[in-house]
Amino acid sequence: AQTVTQSQPEMSVQEAETVTLSCTYDTSENNYYLFWYKQPPSRQMILVIRQEAYKQQNATENRFSVNFQKAAKSFSLKISDSQLGDTAMYFCAFMKEGTYKYIFGTGTRLKVLA
Amino acid sequence: DTGVSQNPRHKITKRGQNVTFRCDPISEHNRLYWYRQTLGQGPEFLTYFQNEAQLEKSRLLSDRFSAERPKGSFSTLEIQRTEQGDSAMYLCASSLNSGRGRGNEQFFGPGTRLTVL
Numbered sequence: 001a002q003t004v005t006q007s008q009p010e011m012s013v014q015e016a017e018t019v020t021l022s023c024t025y026d027t028s029e030n031n032y033y034l035f036w037y038k039q040p041p042s043r044q045m046i047l048v049i050r051q052e053a054y055k056q057q058n059a060t061e062n063r064f065s066v067n068f069q070k071a072a073k074s075f076s077l078k079i080s081d082s083q084l085g086d087t088a089m090y091f092c093a094f095m096k097e098g099t100y101k102y103i104f105g106t107g108t109r110l111k112v113l114a
Numbered sequence: 115d116t117g118v119s120q121n122p123r124h125k126i127t128k129r130g131q132n133v134t135f136r137c138d139p140i141s142e143h144n145r146l147y148w149y150r151q152t153l154g155q156g157p158e159f160l161t162y163f164q165n166e167a168q169l170e171k172s173r174l175l176s177d178r179f180s181a182e183r184p185k186g187s188f189s190t191l192e193i194q195r196t197e198q199g200d201s202a203m204y205l206c207a208s209s210l211n212s213g214r215g216r217g218n219e220q221f222f223g224p225g226t227r228l229t230v231l
Contacts, residue, residue, distance in 0.1 A: 004156075033218050035219075037222075043224070044117075044118075044222045044223060044224045044225065045157075045205070045222040046222070047219055047220075047221075050218075050219065091156050091157070093156075095218060099170075100145060100147070100162055100170075100209070100211075100218070101147065101159040101162060101170065102149075102157070102159065102220065103159070104156030104157050104158070105156050106154065106155055106156050107154075107155075107156050
């Protein structure tokens with residue numbers, strides 16, 4: 001069975017600084033997808049960034065980028081130029097190719113300080 | 115707004131009562147998912163539909179839980195004889211099955227928070 005581990009329950013960062021959230025996963029599969037979702041307080045989850053395991057290039061979306069290390073089964077999220085609106089729970093998720101369900105980690109609560 | 119909607123947003127019930135939640139997915143999405151999220155945890159998969167067919171159910175979904183998606187549009191999740199352990203946020207998500215790539219992204223609703231007294 002696949003598992004996703006987020007070892008940082010809470011983090012904080014000063015506005016405009018850079019922060020990295022960690023995620024590791026365990027799987028014997030070769031084809032899968034990895035995601036970071038953001039859940040702001042009392043609001044719905046939205047996708048931040050996605051990585052296909054078959055792609056070696058790390059995904060980037062504006063201020064958000066990932067460091068995908070397939071051999072190490074690591075998928076960290078880097079947020080550059082942090083903004084107050086980035087304050088949220090961040091969930092790392094795994095999806096095996098051919099299935100359609102996410103396996104989520106326990107989340108990291110990020111607080112951006114003014 | 116054409117996002118995923120869920121009703122009610124909050125439900126308080128007494129132990130032993132039945133509750134039903136509704137999810138309206140994004141209109142062109144053919145897949146619909148239910149997840150449960152307890153405090154301090156990430157969402158856990160419960161079940162999903164492709165059109166009206168329920169294709170997978172988690173072992174978390176006990177006999178007291180039933181989900182339907184008549185006509186492949188909205189979905190309902192019913193919990194019978196609620197227990198205090200059922201207190202959680204119930205999340206619905208939808209996606210468009212278009213093969214590899216973007217089709218795997220799920221769009222989430224705001225959730226229904228259930229409190230069982």
